[in-house]
Amino acid sequence: MQSTSPSEAFPAQTPAVAQIFTTVLSHGPLTRSEVAERTGLSAAAVTKAVRPLIEAGYLVEDADDTRRALGRPANPVRVDGGRALFVGVKATGDELIGVLTDLCCRIRVARHLPLTDPDPRPVLAAITELVQELLTEAEGFGVPVLGLGLAVSGDVDRAQGIVRYSPFLGWSEVPLAELAVMTCGLPVTVENDVRALTVAEQWFGAGVGLSDFAVVTVGAGIGCGLVVHGQVVAGAHGVAGEIGHVAIDPAGPKCRCGNRGCVEAIAADAAILDRIREATGLEVADTAQAVDLARQGHPGAREVYAAAGEAIGRGIATVANLFGPQRVIISGEGLAAYDLFAEQIRDTFTAYAFGSAAQCDVQTRPLPFEEWARGAAATAIQSFIRSD
Numbered sequence: 001m002q003s004t005s006p007s008e009a010f011p012a013q014t015p016a017v018a019q020i021f022t023t024v025l026s027h028g029p030l031t032r033s034e035v036a037e038r039t040g041l042s043a044a045a046v047t048k049a050v051r052p053l054i055e056a057g058y059l060v061e062d063a064d065d066t067r068r069a070l071g072r073p074a075n076p077v078r079v080d081g082g083r084a085l086f087v088g089v090k091a092t093g094d095e096l097i098g099v100l101t102d103l104c105c106r107i108r109v110a111r112h113l114p115l116t117d118p119d120p121r122p123v124l125a126a127i128t129e130l131v132q133e134l135l136t137e138a139e140g141f142g143v144p145v146l147g148l149g150l151a152v153s154g155d156v157d158r159a160q161g162i163v164r165y166s167p168f169l170g171w172s173e174v175p176l177a178e179l180a181v182m183t184c185g186l187p188v189t190v191e192n193d194v195r196a197l198t199v200a201e202q203w204f205g206a207g208v209g210l211s212d213f214a215v216v217t218v219g220a221g222i223g224c225g226l227v228v229h230g231q232v233v234a235g236a237h238g239v240a241g242e243i244g245h246v247a248i249d250p251a252g253p254k255c256r257c258g259n260r261g262c263v264e265a266i267a268a269d270a271a272i273l274d275r276i277r278e279a280t281g282l283e284v285a286d287t288a289q290a291v292d293l294a295r296q297g298h299p300g301a302r303e304v305y306a307a308a309g310e311a312i313g314r315g316i317a318t319v320a321n322l323f324g325p326q327r328v329i330i331s332g333e334g335l336a337a338y339d340l341f342a343e344q345i346r347d348t349f350t351a352y353a354f355g356s357a358a359q360c361d362v363q364t365r366p367l368p369f370e371e372w373a374r375g376a377a378a379t380a381i382q383s384f385i386r387s388d
């Protein structure tokens with residue numbers, strides 16, 4: 001889906017160059033030998049890759065006379081954030097969150113737009129409107145916008161740019177990249193929203209410097225992004241890490257996927273709400289009210305949150321047992337209720353994590369939807385620097 005003009009093309013879209021660039025992006029400024037050390041590439045390979053990146057203005061070398069005085073002639077290089085701009089958009093069930101970022105993926109402008117109709121056509125129209133608004137803002141920066149990243153929940157085929165199945169939006173087989181290229185006029189990358197967030201965490205967040213970690217999101221759905229050996233894993237069918245559909249109770253409530261007792265059928269926001277209504281017989285309007293009820297000590301509501309925490313804890317233990325990540329980062333809008341199930345998540349995780357997997361560091365990180373949109377922009381930067 002790349003249609004960048006030759007003058008803006010990234011020099012040598014090889015895996016090594018992409019690795020060098022993202023290493024400088026996450027850890028820079030770095031000297032060439034520090035880059036070589038971190039990437040495991042030879043100093044000669046790094047020097048060769050860095051030169052055209054400096055010539056094209058994507059990396060800059062800082063003149064540092066102190067280093068020279070100390071007999072270290074190699075100046076550190078860093079990414080020139082102001083060289084280019086990118087747009088990232090995250091779609092939730094009822095809202096679009098869009099950000100304009102620089103090449104360092106720093107958010108320069110953020111905008112929200114409500115979604116009234118989840119059908120592909122109106123959502124595409126809303127995406128186009130939001131992107132146009134951000135492109136207008138971009139004019140003030142005087143540098144080109146080189147890509148658009150779109151983050152959508154569900155089964156997303158990034159290589160083909162197709163949303164295979166998104167239960168939240170009720171989409172199946174939507175060629176979103178192709179459609180958005182036509183209406184937005186930018187190269188488009190479409191990625192699963194949790195994987196997009198995972199890229200942002202890997203480059204700038206709690207995953208920096210880790211070769212193996214997972215991001216587990218709780219809220220409207222239960223998602224999971226996996227990084228194995230430094231790579232965000234999509235799997236052969238694009239659905240790697242679907243812990244929301246790990247079945248933990250065959251007699252449990254029915255899931256949207258058609259099975260019973262999935263983690264998502266017990267611990268997603270809508271599932272919690274349904275079960276609290278059932279358990280208490282009360283008209284609970286929304287998640288905020290459900291949280292209030294549980295915090296006031298209503299036993300039925302508290303039990304439902306405790307069961308949700310156990311389900312999430314078992315899901316995280318499954319991830320730890322299968323992939324052995326150094327860290328699991330729990331995030332998502334569901335963290336607003338974290339005090340109601342934190343203990344159960346930790347206890348269940350410890351009980352089900354096998355052997356050394358229990359040493360995995362489980363962290364919580366409240367990340368606003370702008371951060372997910374930033375992840376979408378990060379996927380656009382990824383596509384720009386490497387030929388997908």
Ligand SMILES: [Zn+2]
Pocket residue numbers: 244245246255256257258259262264265
């Ligand atoms: Zn399911």
